[in-house]
Amino acid sequence: MGSLQLKSIRKAFGGHEVLKGIDLEVKDGEFVIFVGPSGCGKSTLLRTIAGLEDASSGSVRIDGDEVGHVAPAKRGIAMVFQSYALYPHLTVKDNMGLGLKQAGVPRAEIDDKVAKAAGMLSLEPYLARRPAELSGGQRQRVAIGRAIVREPKLFLFDEPLSNLDAALRVNTRLEIARLHRSLKATMIYVTHDQVEAMTLADKIVVLSAGRIEQVGSPMELYNRPANLFVAGFIGSPQMNFIEGERFGDASAKTVGIRPEHIGLSRERGDWTGKVVHVEHLGADTIVYLETEKVGPLTVRLFGEHRYEPDEIVYATPVIGATHRFDAEGRAIASAEQGRILPDA
Amino acid sequence: MSKARSSLARTGAVHVALIAYTLVALFPVFLTIANSFKSRNAIFREPLAVPTPETFSLIGYETVLKQGDFIGYFQNSVVVTVVSIALVLLFGAMAAFALSEYRFRGNTLMGLYLALGIMIPIRLGTVAILQGMVATNLVNTLTALILVYTAQGLPLAVFILSEFMRTVSDDLKNAGRIDGLSEYAIFFQLVLPLIRPAMATVAVFTMIPIWNDLWFPLILAPAESTKTITLGSQIFIGQFVTNWNAVLSALSLAIFPVLVLYVIFSRQLIRGITAGAVK
Secondary structure, three states, rough: OEEEEEEEEEEEOEEEEEEEEEEEEEEEOOOEEEEEEEEEOHHHHHHHHHOOOOEEEEEEOOOEEOOOOOOOHHHHHHEEOOOOOOOOOOOHHHHHHHHHHHHHOHHHHHHHHHHHEEEEEEEEHHOOOOOOOOOOOHHHHHHHHHHHHHOOOEEEEEEOOOOOOOOHHHHHHHHHHHHHHHOOOEEEEEEEEEHHHHOOEEEEEEEOOOOEEEEOHHHHHOOOOHHHHHHHHHHHHHOEEHHHHHHHOOOOOEEEEEEEEEEOOOOOOOOOEEEEEEEOOOOOOEEEEEEEOOOEEEEEEEOOOOOOOEEEEEEEEEEOOOOEEOOOOOEOOOOOOOOOOOOO | OOHHHHHHHHHHHHHHHHHHHHHHHHHHHHHHHHHOOEOOOHHHOOOOOOOOOOOOOHHHHHHHHHOOOHHHHHHHHHHHHHHHHHHHHHHHHHHHHHHHOOOOOOOOHHHHHHHHHHHOOHHHHHHHHHHHHHHHOOOOOOOHHHHHHHHHHHHHHHHHHHHHHHHOOOHHHHHHHHHHOOOOOOOHHHHHHHHHHHHHEEEEEEHHHHHHHHHHHHHHHHHHOOOOOOHHHHHEOOOOEOHHHHHHHHHHHHHHHHHHHHHHHHHHHHHHHHHHOOO
């Protein structure tokens, strides 16, 4: 109960086309994340699903029913906003119950559902308060509670964690993951944070300039990016891109290799390079090199390593961990791909 | 330490300036009220003196309350002002909501058209307005005044309120839509409470010219039963003799309703600012 089909959705504001034909299938119970840089159309797509924006053309089906002309409240969706969007004049309890009250649900049933949702989110002590008397994390939990109470077919999240500080973000992320497991509901989630995307999603949809670049599970996107954009967008630090000829592979225009798939040695290796900068993160050490053969290179080493700027080192790519792209930026399928060897 | 002293000096200077301004602004009010309690001779002999037991006199107030239906004038003024403000706020806020919330063809042009009234004084159209009122049999009714004052107040109201409407979070309105609130409910329950400070500002700006207006009551509703207080006070100002006691008493009485309305709106203003915000 809660599938979604999008068919060639287009949306233009004035003469500017923001969505350029989006086709997508979301199965019941899936956690799908739209991710992409600012202005790629991911929020507009979410609003189109919610009915807050009308698509210029194309069809939106929820559970097989065409909802193009159905009001947002009748689509069986609930949405959580980045700015929480709680009603400032209502208490937490009334905030959570308003949707049901509007739908004409009896008082007792509303109280019951609000109490249940408040229990799931440990919001019971705050039910009588107004939003102004809550902290940011509590407000976002109320906003999530307001969505749960409606028992929607689809949960829509619009960058829900962006206004929270780092520690709360991790906690709320875990909470959302736990909710998804316990409610088994279909969730669609928009973010520009790839960590949220990788940790929460069953399926990631990478968008760029109004088009879907790739759809797949987090590990599919990491191991088999379909094109240069996805390869560069997923993974942090960003994948190294090397011209095919300089890499010694004339069959590919560009060869990509992730920073974690390069080994570093002081004695010997394929590429000689000078250390430009070192970042010590504790668990990782990130080394920026300037190499003679393949240009600038980012290397991610696990654990602590002592390297100094201006030191001469040797870098060696892990065999089988490279990604090859043609002149249009599309990935070239090869037998090696997806079979990544452990770090040497 | 020098920093603290200089900021003290600056605060002092600001306070001196504000106190000076307050004195200048309050002086005519003080003069009006003080002289309204004095006998006619005392007003002319020492206009700046406060009433003493010898000069104290209520003759002005007695004249005002005896001559003409002063309570009636008062009621007329209050009815016209309150109803006009209510209509200006309601229609102004609705127009502002439509202009700031919905994308439609001609949105900007419509906004400019509605703001045009700020630049063109409504009195230029007096003759046409009078003809219209005669044709619709509205001369000598309070309705005529209310219609004119509503039209007069709308441009500024639309202009100020639409700027404020744009600052109300889109997410909040969208949350309302998803929860099944109608556009009217979103307007009245979510948006209006958040722009209450702006509404209070508009109410004050609209109220004062309406209360003080002499022009339209004189032209559109000069009948005894529809006279406003400003027009009613004019009977004491003659071409050759002016009954200053009565004029000053009438003006003193006319100050109080405005004061009361102002206090109500300014309290709303403060409450609006301190109410819980979105984030």
